[in-house]
Amino acid sequence: MEMKKRINMELRNRAPEEVTELVLDNCLCVNGEIEGLNDTFKELEFLSMANVELSSLAQLPSLNKLRKLELSDNIISGGLEVLAEKCPNLTYLNLSGNKIKDLSTVEALQNLKNLKSLDLFNCEITNLEDYRESIFELLQQITYLDGFDQEDNEAPDSEEEDDEDGDEDDGDEEEDEAGPPEGYEEEEEDDDEEEDEDEAGSELGEGEEEVGLSYLMKEEIQDEEDDDDYVEEGEEEEEEEEEGLRGEKRKRDAEDDGEEEDD
Template sequence: MININLLSVSNLPKLNKLRKLELSDNRISGGLEVLAERTPNLTHLNLSGNKIKDINTLEPLKKLPNLRSLDLFNCEVTMLINYRESVFTLLPQLTYLDGFDADDQEAPDSDPEADGDGLEDDYENGEEGEEEEDDDEEGDLDEEVIDDEEDEDDDLEGEEEEDGVDDEEEDEEEDGEDDEEDEADDDLPRGEKRKRNLEDEGEEDPEDEEDDEDD
């Protein structure tokens, strides 16, 4: 909750698991006892840039046993004589004040767990893993589509070949039937063959006509 013109933390909900709270660049001047009541497990608290003027204003923070780091940059309280010694005496659980310990040793890089960096890395790794899985799935889908298209082409080619074979077989069968008919006609006696040819042409045999006249 940085730079939101916050005047107090009286409306802060109960957050038992909260470890790091950023309240810098607001207008908070007191009422820090709420933090002890609603965020009992704080380890890092940033109150820099607020309206805190007196050491006594920080006294409620004594009830935060896990508080390790406190930032009060740009607060008027930092201008007091013996400011650092007074704060370390008031809050013995503190390790770092404004980024330095009691021996003026600078604090190491921020705690990944407190900053949520570990969670952020896990989240980013999870996203990357999901993107890779999505890419793999897309690649598999593309391969399946290509395989399906190839199978369809093969099926079409197979059907065309089968159609061609069927047509050739039908032509061969028809030719065979014609040949059989011709061979059968050749086996007929000459007169019978002539009669059949005339019947096919729609003409009558003259001999039949003569027989009719005799009758």
């Protein structure tokens, strides 16, 4: 597929000024030139044209917001001065697998003041003696060459860098949207639990008082009933004694009457 058709396909019904990333890998460059890419892609931040048989950057449009440019596995041998003119804010440039042979070709990248990472892996220039030392001396603005800094520390992945930036932004948002300190809700819950316990305790106390009062009243009633029973029993015994006495008296009176008749 030719580069122009590939660009139209990648747009997916979007306007060029809405696109921030564009991947055109493995398509075909006619005559080794860039086609279908123009100044309307003004918001583009990431552009990848790997393995497209690109030999010239002369038709590269002005992309002031472009930060990352992938040009690996092409046949570029020079003309890198166009990059500083058209993409002045580049921070990452991958030229691995191209036809770059000498330091003079790379010298044109000195004008990319924001460039931090450069990849020349699999280019003939890497066969030069003191290659790494020479590149770091020539391009003092870069931090990483072929994925490593001057102390051979590996460069972080571009995705990790983006994540770190995102985390910092998230942290600011979290600070802005910070709510009450930790434990605040827990304290409220503890207070609510204490109030519930107090209410339950007061209800229980009232219940106990009611039970105690009813119990005492029952006891008093029972005592009164017992006293009444005791009084009734005492009265019955007294009545029986009185009846017994009256019977004995009548018996004696009868005996006395009998003796008088015998006389």
